[in-house]
Amino acid sequence: MSNYNCDYVRRTYDVPAEIGRRVIANGEPVVIMADRGHYIGVILDSDPKKRIRNYHPTWEMQYGEMAEKLPLKQWEVLANGMYDWDDVRYMLGDARHYVQRVWAATRSQAKYRAYQELAECFNDDATAMLTFKVRAA
Template sequence: MDKPCKYVCDYYGVPAEIGRRVIVNGEPGVIAEDGGNHIGVLFDKDEPGTVYPCHPTWRVVYQGMVPVRQLPARKRRAKERYQRYREFGDGFDNFRQFLAWDSDPDRSWNRGCHG
């Protein structure tokens, strides 16, 4: 498996990697995700988990390495659940029905064996 941000590094010749401090258009942040042909930046002003796609060469200054801020586990799980609701929620009559489906122990995100 290729290292994260490999395409961006190879194609654009930039030192992009997860945890690299960047300044994008004057806004400080850190690369938090590999976006394929872009870098996913968590800006300092935003809550952890809020990542924006940015072009790897448009007004980007690459700096040193830092840890990527993470949401506390409880908030992270809630945010992941909400993302699943956005993906699958149209198939349910209400949020409670979705929660019952989502909490099924056989679901892969609940460590179920039927991923």
């Protein structure tokens, strides 16, 4: 997930895309939750699992106001079991380099999302998630 907040999409397609904006996408109400390069990542209001799906920023889109409440929370995941949050706060060692920001509904989903983004670092060993520490961002 990018931190550019849909800058490329806004400039290229001249649309007001940004994380947290309400949109009617192909007739369905959604909230933009991710910058996906040429696409926007949205969550359909009707999706109980709150999955982020890629949509083209101009295809059947009606941009609205900013959402009052987001369907997911932002979390920080510390993906190295050698460190703790105090190490990050006091910038001890390389601790801050192991913090991954993700959007998820729960702590365990946040761990899994961080693992997905970092999977190549762990040689597809999902047990690495057992050492992840999670806090609300």
